Amino acid sequence: MAKFERRSWAEPFKIKTVEPLTMTSREQRERYIKEAGYNTFLLRSRDVYIDLLTDSGTNAMSDNQWAGMMLGDEAYAGSENFYHLEKMVQEYYGYKYLVPTHQGRGAENLISHILIKPGMYVPGNMYFTTTRLHQELAGGTFVDVIIDEAHDAENTHPFKGNVDLNKFESLIKKVGADKIAYITIGATVNMAGGQPISMENMKAVHELASKNKIKVVMDATRAMENAFFIKKREKGYEKKSIQDILKELCSYSDAATMSGKKDLLVNIGGFLALNDFEVFEEARNMVVVYEGLHTYGGLAGRDMEAMARGIEEACHLDHLQARIGQVEYVGNRLLELGIPIVKPIGGHAIFLDAKQFYPHLEQTKFPAQTLAAELYLDSGIRAMERGIVSAGRNKETGDHYYPKLELVRLTFPRRVYTQAHCDVTVESVYEVFQNREKVKGLKMIYEPKYLRFFQARFEPL
Numbered sequence: 001m002a003k004f005e006r007r008s009w010a011e012p013f014k015i016k017t018v019e020p021l022t023m024t025s026r027e028q029r030e031r032y033i034k035e036a037g038y039n040t041f042l043l044r045s046r047d048v049y050i051d052l053l054t055d056s057g058t059n060a061m062s063d064n065q066w067a068g069m070m071l072g073d074e075a076y077a078g079s080e081n082f083y084h085l086e087k088m089v090q091e092y093y094g095y096k097y098l099v100p101t102h103q104g105r106g107a108e109n110l111i112s113h114i115l116i117k118p119g120m121y122v123p124g125n126m127y128f129t130t131t132r133l134h135q136e137l138a139g140g141t142f143v144d145v146i147i148d149e150a151h152d153a154e155n156t157h158p159f160k161g162n163v164d165l166n167k168f169e170s171l172i173k174k175v176g177a178d179k180i181a182y183i184t185i186g187a188t189v190n191m192a193g194g195q196p197i198s199m200e201n202m203k204a205v206h207e208l209a210s211k212n213k214i215k216v217v218m219d220a221t222r223a224m225e226n227a228f229f230i231k232k233r234e235k236g237y238e239k240k241s242i243q244d245i246l247k248e249l250c251s252y253s254d255a256a257t258m259s260g261k262k263d264l265l266v267n268i269g270g271f272l273a274l275n276d277f278e279v280f281e282e283a284r285n286m287v288v289v290y291e292g293l294h295t296y297g298g299l300a301g302r303d304m305e306a307m308a309r310g311i312e313e314a315c316h317l318d319h320l321q322a323r324i325g326q327v328e329y330v331g332n333r334l335l336e337l338g339i340p341i342v343k344p345i346g347g348h349a350i351f352l353d354a355k356q357f358y359p360h361l362e363q364t365k366f367p368a369q370t371l372a373a374e375l376y377l378d379s380g381i382r383a384m385e386r387g388i389v390s391a392g393r394n395k396e397t398g399d400h401y402y403p404k405l406e407l408v409r410l411t412f413p414r415r416v417y418t419q420a421h422c423d424v425t426v427e428s429v430y431e432v433f434q435n436r437e438k439v440k441g442l443k444m445i446y447e448p449k450y451l452r453f454f455q456a457r458f459e460p461l
Contacts, residue, residue: 039453053382057103062265102297120139146162153193194346
């Protein structure tokens with residue numbers, strides 16, 4: 001009788017509807033990437049084979065979510081779907097008040113306008129692009145207080161999303177607590193490689209912030225994945241449910257911005273969740289200006305219903321094991337082939353280390369942007385740059401920010417691709433790695449004012 005070292009796992013769903021993919025030739029891809037200015041964001045989706053650009057809004061919804069879409073209450077005010085969503089947020093995340101928004105950056109805009117006054121500081125466990133921009137547009141200055149290990153792709157610290165409490169306390173002493181708008185906590189930390197924060201650290205951050213009357217605002221976009229890592233890696237949480245871990249994690253914050261397009265398995269939607277009634281009252285007032293009435297926030301009723309149902313589905317352990325397991329599978333195969341990636345393997349994506357991939361390219365030759373373009377040229381796979389282009393420019397000096405991490409993100413949409421797609425991806429990355437010495441980098445020929453990584457254009461050196 002055959003013996004197996006490890007039993008195989010399979011996705012906890014079956015396929016009901018399929019979407020045909022476009023197969024392209026190398027010659028076609030050379031034309032498409034040139035037309036897109038060597039920026040994968042500017043490619044047309046019809047010209048992409050396997051789309052690993054983002055897990056934001058690219059998820060496959062369940063039959064239960066699609067059924068809920070038919071129950072959309074499209075009333076302008078007081079939609080039933082809003083009250084269902086509110087109930088689910090209170091039950092699973094534990095916050096008292098809810099303000100729906102069209103997506104996560106709508107929530108970031110609201111909380112930044114309300115809590116930040118010009119000249120204030122906003123510490124956080126590594127920047128995120130839209131979060132930092134909203135903070136800067138409101139007159140704030142972001143300060144990175146993440147642990148040093150997070151900036152080292154090779155370091156295997158299990159919770160690289162942790163805040164360095166000494167850095168946080170030093171900032172308080174330097175500028176004064178009244179000059180700190182709030183501390184923002186990403187769970188997980190996207191730009192560090194999808195790395196989680198521990199419950200112990202989250203609790204300590206909350207204690208230090210509360211002691212100094214500073215609010216804690218969580219970016220809860222992938223908090224369920226963070227809860228999964230706590231269950232797997234942190235002592236005392238092995239037997240706790242994802243829902244219980246999630247609720248405890250959120251209890252150490254005063255508010256949360258949320259892009260439902262990630263964890264919650266929908267294609268559009270987000271919210272701002274709060275415990276402070278005065279802040280909620282201001283947000284409920286402002287959302288009418290920027291998004292829509294406070295009971296729809298720029299969303300159709302059917303979108304809110306899909307998100308409400310997605311909360312319950314996304315908290316299932318079998319879903320998270322399969323979702324994170326798929327990413328882990330790709331990461332382990334790449335490591336076996338000697339491909340440099342961020343370690344440990346994160347929750348939503350594999351992050352290729354472009355500095356190690358192309359050690360002969362200076363950062364000003366945009367190695368991560370180059371790698372993303374080369375990957376598309378090889379196979380039609382679309383990935384995302386997360387390096388010097390995403391980091392942008394210092395608003396005071398005008399020079400590039402030079403992040404220690406120069407990464408390409410292979411981001412896996414939830415419930416979309418099969419293991420065969422994963423194998424194709426691994427083989428393509430390996431092929432590009434084998435030809436790495438021939439690559440000469442890119443130069444930027446067009447740069448937009450804000451969030452340049454979305455629309456910048458390049459040409460080969």
